[in-house]
Amino acid sequence: MSDSIKQMMQDIxxxxxxxxxxxxxxxxxxxxQALAHIAKLIRQEADEIQKVNQIDVARAKAxxxxxxxxxxxxxxxKTIESMALGLEQIVSLDDPIxxxxxxxxxxxxxxxxxxxxxxxxxGIIYESRPNVTIDAAALCLKSGNAVILRxxxxxxxxxxxxxxxxxxxxxxxxxxxxxxxxxTTIDRSAVGEMITMxxxxxxxVPRGGKSLIARLMAEARVPMIKHLDGICHTYIDAxxxxxxxxxxxxxxxxxxxxxxxxxxxxxxxxxxxxxxLPTLCKIYQDKGVELRVDALTRSTxxxxxxxxxxxxxxxxxxxxxxxxxxxxxxxxxxDEAMSHIEQYGSKHTDAIITNNQAQANRFLRExxxxxxxxxxxxxxADGFEYGLGAxxxxxxxxLHARGxxxxxxxxxLKYIVMGHGEIRT
Amino acid sequence: MSDSIKQMMQDIxxxxxxxxxxxxxxxxxxxxQALAHIAKLIRQEADEIQKVNQIDVARAKAxxxxxxxxxxxxxxxKTIESMALGLEQIVSLDDPIxxxxxxxxxxxxxxxxxxxxxxxxxGIIYESRPNVTIDAAALCLKSGNAVILRxxxxxxxxxxxxxxxxxxxxxxxxxxxxxxxxxTTIDRSAVGEMITMxxxxxxxVPRGGKSLIARLMAEARVPMIKHLDGICHTYIDAxxxxxxxxxxxxxxxxxxxxxxxxxxxxxxxxxxxxxxLPTLCKIYQDKGVELRVDALTRSTxxxxxxxxxxxxxxxxxxxxxxxxxxxxxxxxxxDEAMSHIEQYGSKHTDAIITNNQAQANRFLRExxxxxxxxxxxxxxADGFEYGLGAxxxxxxxxLHARGxxxxxxxxxLKYIVMGHGEIRT
Numbered sequence: 001m002s003d004s005i006k007q008m009m010q011d012i013x014x015x016x017x018x019x020x021x022x023x024x025x026x027x028x029x030x031x032x033q034a035l036a037h038i039a040k041l042i043r044q045e046a047d048e049i050q051k052v053n054q055i056d057v058a059r060a061k062a063x064x065x066x067x068x069x070x071x072x073x074x075x076x077x078k079t080i081e082s083m084a085l086g087l088e089q090i091v092s093l094d095d096p097i098x099x100x101x102x103x104x105x106x107x108x109x110x111x112x113x114x115x116x117x118x119x120x121x122x123g124i125i126y127e128s129r130p131n132v133t134i135d136a137a138a139l140c141l142k143s144g145n146a147v148i149l150r151x152x153x154x155x156x157x158x159x160x161x162x163x164x165x166x167x168x169x170x171x172x173x174x175x176x177x178x179x180x181x182x183x184t185t186i187d188r189s190a191v192g193e194m195i196t197m198x199x200x201x202x203x204x205v206p207r208g209g210k211s212l213i214a215r216l217m218a219e220a221r222v223p224m225i226k227h228l229d230g231i232c233h234t235y236i237d238a239x240x241x242x243x244x245x246x247x248x249x250x251x252x253x254x255x256x257x258x259x260x261x262x263x264x265x266x267x268x269x270x271x272x273x274x275x276x277l278p279t280l281c282k283i284y285q286d287k288g289v290e291l292r293v294d295a296l297t298r299s300t301x302x303x304x305x306x307x308x309x310x311x312x313x314x315x316x317x318x319x320x321x322x323x324x325x326x327x328x329x330x331x332x333x334x335d336e337a338m339s340h341i342e343q344y345g346s347k348h349t350d351a352i353i354t355n356n357q358a359q360a361n362r363f364l365r366e367x368x369x370x371x372x373x374x375x376x377x378x379x380x381a382d383g384f385e386y387g388l389g390a391x392x393x394x395x396x397x398x399l400h401a402r403g404x405x406x407x408x409x410x411x412x413l414k415y416i417v418m419g420h421g422e423i424r425t
Numbered sequence: 426m427s428d429s430i431k432q433m434m435q436d437i438x439x440x441x442x443x444x445x446x447x448x449x450x451x452x453x454x455x456x457x458q459a460l461a462h463i464a465k466l467i468r469q470e471a472d473e474i475q476k477v478n479q480i481d482v483a484r485a486k487a488x489x490x491x492x493x494x495x496x497x498x499x500x501x502x503k504t505i506e507s508m509a510l511g512l513e514q515i516v517s518l519d520d521p522i523x524x525x526x527x528x529x530x531x532x533x534x535x536x537x538x539x540x541x542x543x544x545x546x547x548g549i550i551y552e553s554r555p556n557v558t559i560d561a562a563a564l565c566l567k568s569g570n571a572v573i574l575r576x577x578x579x580x581x582x583x584x585x586x587x588x589x590x591x592x593x594x595x596x597x598x599x600x601x602x603x604x605x606x607x608x609t610t611i612d613r614s615a616v617g618e619m620i621t622m623x624x625x626x627x628x629x630v631p632r633g634g635k636s637l638i639a640r641l642m643a644e645a646r647v648p649m650i651k652h653l654d655g656i657c658h659t660y661i662d663a664x665x666x667x668x669x670x671x672x673x674x675x676x677x678x679x680x681x682x683x684x685x686x687x688x689x690x691x692x693x694x695x696x697x698x699x700x701x702l703p704t705l706c707k708i709y710q711d712k713g714v715e716l717r718v719d720a721l722t723r724s725t726x727x728x729x730x731x732x733x734x735x736x737x738x739x740x741x742x743x744x745x746x747x748x749x750x751x752x753x754x755x756x757x758x759x760d761e762a763m764s765h766i767e768q769y770g771s772k773h774t775d776a777i778i779t780n781n782q783a784q785a786n787r788f789l790r791e792x793x794x795x796x797x798x799x800x801x802x803x804x805x806a807d808g809f810e811y812g813l814g815a816x817x818x819x820x821x822x823x824l825h826a827r828g829x830x831x832x833x834x835x836x837x838l839k840y841i842v843m844g845h846g847e848i849r850t
Contacts, residue, residue, distance in 0.1 A: 104812070238498075380844075399628060417801050419801025422803075423802045
């Protein structure tokens with residue numbers, strides 16, 4: 001890495017650390033004032049945002065990026081308005097900072113509680129969607145943190161303008177403008193520095209595809225809130241309601257294909273396979289979903305007249321398709337289903353469909369995933385659906401926050417002790 | 426690293442992962458039965474434990490280890506009984522596993538809650554005290570985890586025997602004996618493998634001196650629950666009760682010198698320095714505490730007849746003495762005290778002595794340490810004093826557990842969803 005990039009990142013880090021102290025002290029009113037002001041500026045500058053965004057879009061097209069990429073990069077009046085609405089929604093959330101919980105007198109006489117405090121400085125590393133600049137910054141600010149944003153180089157002009165609006169909003173509320181900084185160099189070594197400067201950044205939240213996350217995981221020294229992939233399963237138990245199983249499994253796969261909480265593998269108990277699979281797989285095929293099946297599932301489906309079924313390989317069970325493809329396995333019982341999830345799952349979201357409460361309880365307790373569900377679509381694993389108001393990301397890790405991560409995930413609890421001169425004996 | 430050590434550690438890791446599944450399912454009764462049985466075995470085998478421990482002690486003496494080292498290594502009837510009592514105390518603690526909190530119906534109709542679950546596999550890396558083998562294993566078992574223990578090579582015989590008793594206790598309760606494994610090789614590369622095998626170990630808890638922790642921090646890929654040092658401060662505010670300040674600051678420094686929560690630096694407001702320092706420093710000197718002071722403190726003390734005071738250097742403010750040495754600085758106000766703590770502290774435990782509620786509230790909110798105290802001795806930062814029942818360690822990190830870490834710190838919360846066939850629209 002060039003010395004100048006290292007120096008630049010260290011400087012950004014120092015200023016973020018400095019700003020984080022003022023952010024930790026900021027009142028809810030100040031923070032909300034800043035967020036509301038940014039929303040106002042975004043609406044005022046909507047035309048300018050689109051104009052600047054077109055520079056990024058033109059460059060991406062010139063570089064030969066594909067349509068999906070251009071789509072993620074492009075800001076429309078609708079996406080701009082939704083950024084403003086997102087900010088207003090975050091204004092309406094409770095401020096977690098400073099809340100004191102479980103204040104209790106101890107044997108010694110001291111009163112012990114825990115106070116919710118910001119983590120300090122958050123680093124966000126993300127790819128082409130420029131709206132992340134606003135969404136992620138807003139969550140970090142509301143939770144009293146400073147933030148360093150490193151978007152994709154392809155969105156650099158859009159991100160720089162959005163960061164400018166954020167800084168104006170901070171200034172209007174008398175908060176330090178360094179509380180939000182955007183890394184504007186396109187030099188990739190800036191990311192390498194960010195993920196290792198533990199003295200200035202408390203946590204990194206990477207938002208992007210699996211290859212980005214894997215690359216960061218290999219080198220990061222700063223802790224990350226992240227998930228690598230979402231290989232989500234639904235297991236249809238022998239005691240499932242057939243109509244419910246079909247409705248929920250249709251939704252879990254086809255409501256949207258790209259989200260990390262979409263189902264990728266369906267597990268079906270052999271006792272109920274013949275009742276469920278033909279109808280469900282007809283729905284999938286009508287929607288253009290390619291099915292990759294094990295031998296037992298194939299027999300069930302062929303007996304019902306299905307043809308030309310693709311055989312699932314070992315690789316299929318390990319794959320997050322994020323596409324209209326579904327792998328299906330027929331299992332002897334719930335234990336086999338749970339073993340499959342243990343072996344191939346990614347600890348993201350897994351569901352059971354059953355009317356048997358004892359089976360449901362075992363599944364809830366024993367499946368070691370961030371979200372475990374009974375009789376619901378895996379698509380519900382989401383910050384908004386969980387009532388968090390918004391989400392900074394989803395964590396498959398076990399330490400700190402697990403599952404959809406909202407404002408609380410950007411905070412920690414410190415112990416506070418209120419004494420009256422107590423000493424230890 | 427030799428291939429055979431790597432293979433051995435991978436094998437231990439796989440068996441721990443396997444055992445962790447049974448531990449996660451274990452009932453409170455089973456876990457308590459195992460713990461009580463281990464306590465019984467320890468009392469039964471007290472003579473044998475002492476005999477085997479003498480082998481370690483003799484070897485350590487032959488290797489020329491100093492008296493403090495031998496003292497930490499030696500097991501007496503008293504330390505053996507206190508291991509048994511510690512186990513019985515952990516039996517009496519509430520089992521956190523399986524508890525469901527904050528179950529709430531969401532807009533979609535799904536009911537969302539969080540269930541407390543074990544982390545999975547814990548690795549403990551520790552130095553010469555063999556009682557850690559029992560204490561740490563007991564906390565891991567009670568919280569439904571499997572554990573891999575890597576004690577110091579100097580205690581290898583004691584640790585191997587204690588591990589055998591733990592395995593017998595597990596077996597008696599029909600729990601997998603692989604839930605507790607002791608790494609018995611003295612090859613140091615075993616530690617290098619442990620701290621990087623993220624697929625088998627979920628968290629490492631290192632217990633030992635600063636050099637051990639620093640070495641592990643540099644190379645670990647597995648997350649750690651740890652603190653590097655405890656540079657704890659007490660700030661005596663202008664509005665402090667003088668008698669209380671003297672009593673608490675005496676205790677914070679001198680009740681014991683070695684613990685990480687002992688005060689290392691005293692900060693005194695200049696307005697109250699002349700009222701507090703002469704009496705307090707007389708107490709310190711009478712107890713043999715060496716004082717290292719800044720210029721202002723020196724004038725105050727010299728005016729009161731003190732002589733031959735050592736000048737504090739920049740290094741003093743950065744030093745955790747763990748010894749009868751105290752650095753003292755006179756400050757203009759609380760802001761200067763908080764800046765000093767921010768610059769030199771280790772985010773462990775810091776206290777203010779004041780009768781001014783507004784000052785106390787600012788200090789509690791703004792000082793970014795795991796434990797922040799008002800009018801109490803820093804020595805209270807301890808799992809037992811905080812009512813956690815026991816502690817696996819103390820964390821200065823901000824993610825996951827912060828401060829003294831008890832059973833809850835060895836668990837995580839997963840989301841559980843109870844639906845009735847809901848689908849996302």
